[in-house]
Amino acid sequence: MTMEKPAGARGPYAKSAQRSREIIDAATIVFATHGYRGGSLRDIARQLNLSLTSIVHHFGTKYELLEAVLERADKTIDTGFAEFDFLGDCAERGVARATLARVRSNLERPELLRLLAILAAESSAPEHPAHDWFIDRYRNKRASLAEAFAFDRSKGRIDSGRDPQLLSRLLIGTWDGIQLQWLIDPSIDMEQPMRAFFEWAVPEALSPDA
Template sequence: MTATKSPRVRGPYAKSAQRSKEIIQAATTVFATNGYHGGSLRDIARQLDLSLTSIVHHFGSKFALLEAVLERADETVGTGFADFDFDADCTERGVALATMSRVRSNLERPELLRLLAILAAESSAPDHPAHEWFIGRYRSHVESLAAAFTYDQSKGRIDRARDPQLLSRLLIGTWDGIQLQWLIDPSADMESAMQAFFMWCIPEAMTAES
């Protein structure tokens, strides 16, 4: 029996998709180095030896490109990364152990962490183009982590007396802060610092069985 091959994307669409990926990658480097305001579409075009018109053709505007860059970065280092299902790991092993796996994985992605750190700081200004995006990002992350902590409580992994919303905000604040220290000084041990946080805040979660 002859195996049926999956159809492959060919022609102009495949080339356009590949070009979009290349533009997003170049924009990631530019924004991670210079921030949103400091990086220009011309800088991105120059990296790829493209015309400014070509960049605009694919994304329409600098803001549209920023959104694409942020979504890719958040999917890669956040809860939706293709080869690591953070939500599933939280369900199986609990938030603390899943987070430690995420921390170790993110050590290999400094550019994306730097991008999010720089743009998050910039977007604290209400008129920044990414201000609303980061508001939504933090609200969504707090809610999803609170739900995961609540599930941990239902499984006996975490004391029911603890406030899941507060735990979520403390975890995000600690995680972001420790990542920033590591980005500034790579000799800082991000993994041991995060482990110490969990041992101090919710030690029962580090040894809980599924």
């Protein structure tokens, strides 16, 4: 009998965790389609054939659900896949090669890229609930990439005169812009213009000895 209690305790918890994942999945679709303003908890409930009360039971407010969606999407895109640790790959192979590999892997996750693109644009309004979240996200991305470029410089992968802070901002701007064009028209090539950016900005980073 003592062995049955832990199993019983895990059962409801596992079901609750699974339901939360399903709600986040549905919210990702709704927010990626309609944005945060246009998507509602009722839309998400309809996706799953659940009551609104069930959604609120797992996520008390629409903003709590938005935070969960953003955190999972950001983790999935940037660092969440065990088989592809972006910052680890930057340290091992350099920012240029790691970025091009990440661009290729992101082709498999258009719905998450679309979600972040839509919500980033929406959140440019200071009153948007995710405004501060995206400020922190871009601040952290700039810092992480600048650190990675500085590491490349210390390893001789890029010239010593390169400015890691400037390269970080230029890379993010280029990457976001090319990615947005691809989301609008998936027939365009995303990897080639990203490679062209590195060939223009830090050609030494793609040399065989880098």
